[in-house]
Each structure stands twice: as structure tokens, then as C-alpha cells.
Amino acid sequence: MSQPELQTTATVPANKLSSRAASWRAFYRKLAKNKAALAGAFIVLIFFLLALFAPIIAPHDPLHIDISKKLEGPSAEHWLGTDDKGRDILSRLLYGSRISLTVGVLSTVLGAAVGILMGIIAGYYGRWIDSLLMRICDVLLAFPGILLALAIVSVLGASTTNVIIAVAFFAIPTFARIVRGSTLSVKKLEYIDAIRAMGASDSRIIFKHILPNIVSPIIVQATLYIASAIITASALSFLGMGTQPPDPEWGTMLSQGRSYIRQAPHITLFPGLVILIVVIGFNLFGDGLRDALDPKSKK
Template identity: 75%
Template sequence: MDQPQLQSTPGIPINGQNSKSLRWKALYKKLAKNKAAMVGGYIVVFFVLLAIFAPLLATHNPNDMVVMNKLQSPSAEHWLGTDDVGRDIYSRLLYGARVSLTVGFLSTLIGAIAGVTLGIVAGYYGRWIDSFIMRLCDVLLAFPGILLALAIVSILGASTINVIFAVAFFAIPTFARIVRGSTLSIKKLEFIDAIRAMGSSDFRIIFKHILPNILSPIIVQATLYIASAIITASALSFLGLGTKPPTAEWGAMLSAGRHYISQAPHITLFPGIAILLVVVGFNLFGDGLRDALDPKTKK
């Protein structure tokens, strides 16, 4: 007995590609009813497009310093003004989106892969393997995320790569606990016992039957964690432990502008707004995605 399939619509076969198409359409319809989720999705897409097309949209080289133009207010030449060394804030904001979003996506991806692997192994095999992995996760979760990331970056050194691994490391226990709980509930179902009785290997059972059935909470958690990853990475850069100058990064831009917040508040205002919008966008979209993927939601 295999996993349950969707109820078919008259005249439309439900297997294969049509089944996936119907699931995506049903998911989109649920998301479309959630206005906040759609707004969050549009915000995320907007900033992703800005990051992708930054070279085409930028009006200046983000690293060009013109000291004579420093601390200028927004104008026709410099749309969002200039910073303390005369660099164009608008152009740096676009290129900073590339760094911040890359750190958010990559750290979440790395943390999700490691956490999902550990969570499935712990939930499926149980016993001492489960106890060992969960106690290790408990130890990691005992430390606040920013402090753990600070410790890791302090040891490895300040760089974008090290920030990605530091933020990803803290994501591992969160994903592991979520996946472990989902795995425990799925492996108790009758169709898993039937597949095991037919002689399927543990590898096939885990990756062909269990993992596809627990993707929903993984996707939701990944979407929500990207926002946390961006905040953590920005905080590290603000403290001087993230992306090295002169590379544009939102947290580093906030740090550079804090000394001129009364004289030229635009230096910190626009990077702060960018961080706020991206984080709110991912949170709104993640919340909507959670509701849309929840099988108990009937609306």
C-alpha cells in the first residue's frame, strides 16, 4: 500500500505530472486568498529581482569613493544620497541585496540539508542514535543564535563565507527537531510497514516515502528561517564580524552610518528599511505558506 493520493477530478487523470500540477494550483489558490502572504511574496520577489539585476539598475559603481560628495542628501544624481566617503547609497543598496539574500538563502540551504538528514536518521532509527542527536541539538539550542554565530565567526574569522556557515550551523538543530517529529509520525503509518514488508531498503523508504511526506514543514521553516538568517548576518556585519569592506552589505552600511545619524540620517535609514521590508516579506510569506500547506486548513 503506497502513500494516499489526491482524489481525482472527473476527466482529469491524477497521476504523474497532472498530480503535481493540481497540487501546485491548489497551493496557489490557498495562497492567493491570503492577502498578507501575497504581499510578503511580492516583497520577496521584488528584492530578489533587484539583487539579480543590480548591475543594470545601479547608477554608480557601489565602491567608487568621491570624498567631495560625502554625506549628500538624496538628489537627482544620487537618488538615496551618499555615505561618509561619497559612495552612492542607492547602488550600494542594490549590491547589498545580493550579499544579504545570498547569505540568507545559502545558510538556510546548508542548515536545512544537515538538519533534515540528522532529523530523519534520529526519527527513523530511534534508540541511542535518536538520543545522541537530540541531546546534541539541545546543547546547541541552549545558546542564543546570535551568540553562537558570534563565537563561530570569532574563531573562523570575519568573512561572508564564515558568516554563512555560522548562521547555517545554528539552523541545524531547529530543522533536525522538526523533521524528527514529522518522521516519527509518518513511520508509524501502515503504508510504511507495508513497504518495509515488501523488502524495500531503509534508504528507499526514507528518501522515497518519508521525505516527500514531510516536505511541508521543512519548506515553511526554511522560508521563515531566511528572515532570521538575514537579521543575524546583518548583525554580525554591524559588529564588524561579517562581510569585509568595501563590499556593500546592509548591516555594514548601518554600522558605517551610525556615527552620522544626526547629521545624515539617510545613511542608516534606507538600509534599515531594506532589512525591515525583506524580513517582514519572508515572515508574511512563510506564515501564509504554513497555512496553505496545513492539511487541517479547509478554507
Template identity: 75%
Template sequence: MSQPQTTTGVPVTIKSSKTVRWISFYKKLAKNKAALVGAFIIIAIVILGALAPLIATHEPNATNVMNKLQGPSAEHYLGTDQMGRDVFSRLLYGTQISLGIGFVSTLLGAIVGVVLGIISGYYGRWIDSLIMRICDVLLAFPGILLALAIVSVLGASTRNVIIAVAFYAIPSFARIVRGSTLSVKKLEYVDAIKAMGAKDGRIIFRHILPNIMSPIIVQATLYIASAIITASALSFLGMGTRPPQAEWGAMLSEGRAYLAQAPHVTLFPGIVILLVVIGFNMMGDGLRDALDPKSRK
């Protein structure tokens, strides 16, 4: 049977291999209800953060000591804090900062970690040993302690928090990418490409990197949650975002002295952090299952 022809006589492919892969990926992901719930949570919070200037009922940093520590009401949906600032508005604007730190730090850590991991796995020998030993040293420190040390040296600011969180992400990405690169490098088609005289750069970026994107995507999704927790912890300890910026960890820190009098000041930021972390973890687990070629579910 002949293939369908266009008006120019060129065969038409009904479903390309990429389309088939995307359909298979979507079907696997759609079957994972937890992943869909996680994706819904993340998308909803991202949209709320993006629309903060339109949704917020008050200026996030506008103070009114006459209305301090008020509970939720029609005027202040989630109440006010110790300075009379609207908690709802500050949470919305804090979404931009907290998610921004999570996304940017993960992106920076992934870029450096992927490059180091591919170099380590592809070239091996002393380069591999050197990179992996450095990663082992960095992984020997708990993430929050390493981030605290870096911020202590650089100073407390949003930019330095991003650098600190990104720095700890590097060894995690490097080890995952190295292992994937070692597996792909042994495949026959890579040997064939080398025999044809292809340069290392072409082999790495055109043939190896596209085939190891699945674990990178999964690791990035899961690490964003860890990055948000670390950034919030730094702000909670006074080593992160500086006042009066609205950041979830800083809001928790500012409200802890008023837990008995006004628990809503810390309750709502804590709930938002919990939801975001759960959302990213659920979606990361779903992506891992959907992108796993061995999964038959």
C-alpha cells in the same frame, strides 16, 4: 462511463493528483493577502538585486569625498555615505550579498538538519538520544551569541558568516524533521513497504522525505529572515562581511556615527532589512497555512 481515450487507446487522466494538490495549494495561498504581499516584496527585491549591474547609477565602491554625506538628489537617489559612495547603488549590490548569505546558509543548515532529523526519527534509540541532546545544547545558546563565537574562532568573512548562520539552523531543522518523521513512520503504508523488503534508504528518500517537505519549506522560508538579521548583526558588530563590500548590516554600522548629520545613510538600509524580514515572515506564514492539510479555509 468509459474514460477518455487517446489515439493509442490509453486512458487520459484529466487531472492528476499532483495537479489537484497544486491547484488547491495555489487557491489557499491566493486567499492569503499577506502572503501575496510578502511574496511580492521578496520577488521585487530579488529582481532588483539580480539587475544591480544594470540599475545601479554608480560603482558601489567608488568614493568621492567631495560629495560625502549628501542627501537624496537627482544624481544620488538615496544620497551618499561618509566616503561619498552612492547609497542606492550600494543597497542594490548589498542585496546580492545579504540575500545570498540568507539563502545559502539556510540551504546548508537545512540539508544537514534534515539528514540528522530523519536519521534520528527513523532509527530512534541511542542515535535519536545522541542527536537530540546535541541539538538541545546548541539551542541553549541564543543564535547571535553562537554565531559570534563561531565567527570569532574562524575569523570575520562572508564565508564564515554563512557557516556560522548555517550551523545554528541545523538543530531547528533537525527537531522539526524528527517530529515529522516519527509521525510518517507510524503510517500503515510504511509498514507495508517494509514488509515487502524495501531498504531503509528507499523508504527514507522515496516515501518519508516527500511527505515531510511541507514543514521543511515553511521553516526554510521563515529561517531566511532570521539568517539575514543575524548576518546583518554580525556585520554591524564588525564580525561579518569585510569592507568595502556593500552589505546591509555593514552599511548600518558605517552610518551610525552620522545619524544626526546624515540619517539617510542608516535609514535606507534599515528600511530594506525591515521589508525583507517582513516579506519572508508574511510569506512563511502564508505557506504554512496553504500547506497545512487540516486547513479548510
């Protein structure tokens, strides 16, 4: 190979890397200017760290029962008080973050994976495949999320695994519609026609050229959906259809403390506040990602 050919071959990857680096720098600059997004990212990061290091941080065993200390308010020994069985609320909240965040993330990943596949196939091939897949999404969207999740858990049984499946099921049509719309826009571009004319297979066009160009709305929707997944999972546990006692899940803690809401309001207050803060954090971060990844945004 001659020297000019070597230089040309080396220049193409270098140009691609430099353009990607420039786009990432622009993304970080936009995100850094959004104080609300940074606050949301900080909240999300803190809760993931708390969940990761819960065994080290938790001052007590979250399952240890001590009836002699039941319904105690916040104190030096139990910073957030104890529940109706004398268990430390702070420790249960820390361990509960593991369950709630795991349910939120896994259900979103599972629902997004199926929804992305359905949406990109429907948008790329169109015709009867598009009609069939979108009608399936319409049927799923016809049911309110919590009712659909309740129906699925009622059939499968109450457990954390089944909650993940139920919450993921409702995420499928949302991701499918977003991906379908983005795919319809991208596949009309001239470079897709050029790649197809060069003999590229459908799978190569879909996964190497279309999917990387529609990843931005997927990331934004996934971040926002985690908040909805946490709320839905907590609601199912509150109704007794989710994570079962004695596992320390936030919705289960709310359900167990409602009988003592006048006598010991701290039992329901702190789990409720934690759910509120986490959901706000994910929503703020998701909104910031949407603004930073929007090519039309000039701010």
C-alpha cells in the same frame, strides 16, 4: 503483454499525475486567497530581481569614492544620498542585496541539509541514535543564535563565507527537530509497514517515501529562517564580524553610518528600512505558505 495489462500500467502514473496536479491547484488557490502572503511573495520577488539585475539598475559604482560629495542628502543625482565617503547609497543597497540574500539563502540551505539528515535519521531509527543526535541539538539550542554565531565567527575569522557557516550552524537543530517529529508521525503509517514488508531498504523508505511526505514543514521553516538569517548576518556585520568593508553589505552600511546619525541620518535610515522590508516580506510569505500547506486549513 496483453491489452488490459498495458491499460493498467498506463493508468497508475496518470492517476498519480492527476492527484498531484489537484493538490497543487488547491495549494495555489489557498495561497492566492491570502493577500498578506501575496504581498510578501511580491516583496521577496522584487528584491531577488533587484539583486539579480543590480549591475544594470545601479546608477553608480558602489565602491567609487568621491569625498567632495560625502554626506549629501537625497538628490536627483543620488536618489538616496551619499555616505561618509561620497559613495552612492542606492547603488550600495542594490549590490548589498546580493550579499545579504546570498547569505540568507545559502546558510538556510546548508543548515537545512544537515538538519534534515539528522532529524530523519533520529526519527526513523530511534533508540541511542535518536538520543545522541537530539542531545547535540539541545546543546546547540542552549546558546542564543547570535552568541553562537559570534563564537563561530570569532574562531573562523570575519568573512562572508564564515558568516554563512555560522548562521547555518544555528539552523541545524531547528530543522532537525521539525524533521524528527514529522518522521515519527509518518513512519507509523500502515503503508510504510507494507513497503518494509515488501523488502524495501531503509534508504529507499527514508528518501522516497518519508521525505517527500514531510517536505511541507521544511519549506515553511526554510522561508521563515531566511529572514532570521538575514538579520543575524546583518548583526554580525554591524559588529564588525561579518562582511568586511568596502563590500556593500546592509549591516556594514548601518555600522558605518552610525557615527553620522545626527548629521546625515539617511545613511542608516535606508539600509535599516531595506532590512525591515525584506524580513517582513519573508515572514508574510512564510506564514502564507504555512497556511496553504496545512491540510487542516479549510480557509
